[in-house]
Amino acid sequence: MIDVINLQKSFGEHNVLNGINVKINKGDIMCVIGPSGSGKSTFLRCLNCMEDPTGGQIIFNGVDIADFKVDINIHRRHMGMVFQHFNLFNNKTVIENIMLAPVHIGLADLKKTKRQNSIIKLTNLFRSSKMKKELSPVTTDKAQIKQKAKENALALLDRIGLKEKADVYPSTLSGGQKQRVAIVRALAMNPDVILFDEPTSALDPEMVGEVLDLMKDLAKEGMTMIIVTHEMGFAREVANRVLFIDGGQILESAPPEEFFGNPKHPRLRDFLSKVL
Amino acid sequence: MGDFAKKIDTFLDVFINQNGYVKVLNGLQNTLLIAVLGLVIGIIIGTIIAIVRVIPKYKVLPRILNGLCSFYVGLFRGTPIVVQLLVFYYVLLPLLGVRISGVNVAILVFGFNSGAYISEIMRSGILSVDHGQMEAGRAVGLGYWTTMLKIVIPQAVKNILPTMGNEFIALIKETSVVSFVGALDLYVAFSNIGSNSYEFMVPYLVMALIYIILVLIISAGIKLMERSLRKSDRRH
Ligand SMILES: Nc1ncnc2c1ncn2[C@@H]1O[C@H](COP(=O)(O)OP(=O)(O)OP(=O)(O)O)[C@@H](O)[C@H]1O
Ligand SMILES: [Mg+2]
Numbered sequence: 001m002i003d004v005i006n007l008q009k010s011f012g013e014h015n016v017l018n019g020i021n022v023k024i025n026k027g028d029i030m031c032v033i034g035p036s037g038s039g040k041s042t043f044l045r046c047l048n049c050m051e052d053p054t055g056g057q058i059i060f061n062g063v064d065i066a067d068f069k070v071d072i073n074i075h076r077r078h079m080g081m082v083f084q085h086f087n088l089f090n091n092k093t094v095i096e097n098i099m100l101a102p103v104h105i106g107l108a109d110l111k112k113t114k115r116q117n118s119i120i121k122l123t124n125l126f127r128s129s130k131m132k133k134e135l136s137p138v139t140t141d142k143a144q145i146k147q148k149a150k151e152n153a154l155a156l157l158d159r160i161g162l163k164e165k166a167d168v169y170p171s172t173l174s175g176g177q178k179q180r181v182a183i184v185r186a187l188a189m190n191p192d193v194i195l196f197d198e199p200t201s202a203l204d205p206e207m208v209g210e211v212l213d214l215m216k217d218l219a220k221e222g223m224t225m226i227i228v229t230h231e232m233g234f235a236r237e238v239a240n241r242v243l244f245i246d247g248g249q250i251l252e253s254a255p256p257e258e259f260f261g262n263p264k265h266p267r268l269r270d271f272l273s274k275v276l
Numbered sequence: 277m278g279d280f281a282k283k284i285d286t287f288l289d290v291f292i293n294q295n296g297y298v299k300v301l302n303g304l305q306n307t308l309l310i311a312v313l314g315l316v317i318g319i320i321i322g323t324i325i326a327i328v329r330v331i332p333k334y335k336v337l338p339r340i341l342n343g344l345c346s347f348y349v350g351l352f353r354g355t356p357i358v359v360q361l362l363v364f365y366y367v368l369l370p371l372l373g374v375r376i377s378g379v380n381v382a383i384l385v386f387g388f389n390s391g392a393y394i395s396e397i398m399r400s401g402i403l404s405v406d407h408g409q410m411e412a413g414r415a416v417g418l419g420y421w422t423t424m425l426k427i428v429i430p431q432a433v434k435n436i437l438p439t440m441g442n443e444f445i446a447l448i449k450e451t452s453v454v455s456f457v458g459a460l461d462l463y464v465a466f467s468n469i470g471s472n473s474y475e476f477m478v479p480y481l482v483m484a485l486i487y488i489i490l491v492l493i494i495s496a497g498i499k500l501m502e503r504s505l506r507k508s509d510r511r512h
Contacts, residue, residue: 077417087412091430101416189416
């Protein structure tokens with residue numbers, strides 16, 4: 001689903017990623033670990049071009065999204081992202097946070113279809129009756145898009161047990177609640193993959209569990225996930241592949257049993273001996 | 277003291293019996309019109325400039341726009357408002373062959389001028405919003421402008437509301453120079469009353485009082501608005 005080919009990223013003179021090659025398949029749960037400053041976040045943020053790669057390709061569903069010519073916004077709809085600091089929209093209620101993108105994108109698509117239809121109608125005036133082009137069907141309207149998004153958002157909130165928080169502002173939620181809302185905000189787009197950047201690092205210890213549990217549920221349902229984390233236990237339990245990044249390169253890539261049980265690269269062995 | 281009482285009588289006579297109040301109401305209307313519409317124009321121009329100035333500048337177009345905006349801000353902040361009024365009214369508009377009234381010129385010039393100041397206020401407001409808000413918007417597939425307008429700007433506006441209130445008060449006070457381009461404002465109204473009666477002490481005193489009352493009312497309005505905004509922070 002995602003094919004990363006020789007990915008490079010530098011900030012000015014500073015080379016942070018030095019040729020990353022990795023393939024992510026549908027249903028993969030890939031955990032990324034490594035020392036601080038090794039380029040884990042940069043790697044993750046390059047996958048949806050939050051940082052523009054300075055070299056290499058990111059083939060997502062057959063399209064190289066590292067190419068500046070593609071409309072990145074369209075591809076980002078299919079890649080959710082969850083941040084360390086949640087980044088819920090502070091000026092929107094919980095349910096608005098979840099509905100915002102689906103509604104906006106639904107309305108934008110509707111507008112586009114209607115615009116195209118009116119162009120077709122106009123050009124049809126000049127076509128002979130046999131040559132007339134078909135209009136694309138408009139099967140929905142504004143109210144319906146909003147209604148659907150709302151129902152979906154409520155169902156998602158129900159799933160994480162926060163339905164009664166639908167109309168409150170994020171500032172009143174606990175860290176764990178915020179992160180769970182952020183996760184369902186990503187889910188609301190029906191993404192093909194969700195990228196997590198240390199989703200539990202900013203949480204109080206007693207709230208880590210509720211977020212990891214939700215992520216485990218998603219994993220069971222077959223969601224494709226790429227997770228930068230320091231939670232070794234979680235990686236061992238949930239991941240089907242673990243990457244070790246250091247110095248902007250993948251030094252080891254293996255299933256968790258092998259990764260933790262029989263690490264090959266000396267720097268990974270050194271790293272594990274410090275954190276485990 | 278008897279002298280002062282007589283002066284008050286003279287003023288009241290002109291104010292009430294010789295239709296002085298009509299002039300004052302007219303002047304008050306123009307003063308408020310110039311300040312309010314100037315502020316509206318200023319907010320629109322200021323917001324656009326502020327966004328242009330915070331756009332990432334990898335590409336050529338944003339750089340050019342940014343240069344133009346810096347020039348604009350420098351120009352309007354670097355010259356006195358009276359000079360701007362005079363240049364517009366007596367130089368630019370005649371050169372362009374446009375004829376518009378002094379009040380309209382004043383609205384435009386105060387709009388352009390406050391646009392320059394508001395752009396700086398708005399820019400600091402935008403920069404005060406956590407960058408994660410923009411990232412989260414972009415991450416769900418919203419474009420830069422959509423995220424800016426729906427997520428970042430509303431939060432920026434909330435942060436800068438008190439400063440904007442001060443800008444409005446400053447605007448009200450500064451409009452007292454629009455007589456330079458023949459606009460009839462509060463100052464002109466009272467100075468006319470003074471010339472009619474050859475007595476300026478009371479008219480100018482009353483004028484000062486009106487300005488103070490205007491400013492007090494606006495300050496109170498701003499406080500109310502801030503309080504209701506803070507309430508929405510604590511909602512539930
Ligand atoms: N926007 C940026 N501009 C300049 N340098 C950056 C930028 N973002 C990251 N870097 C640098 O890139 C390197 C890798 O950063 P990155 O955030 O990817 O590390 P990380 O592995 O996620 O570390 P951590 O575990 O602390 O989150 C660091 O040296 C950092 O200083
Ligand atoms: Mg990081």
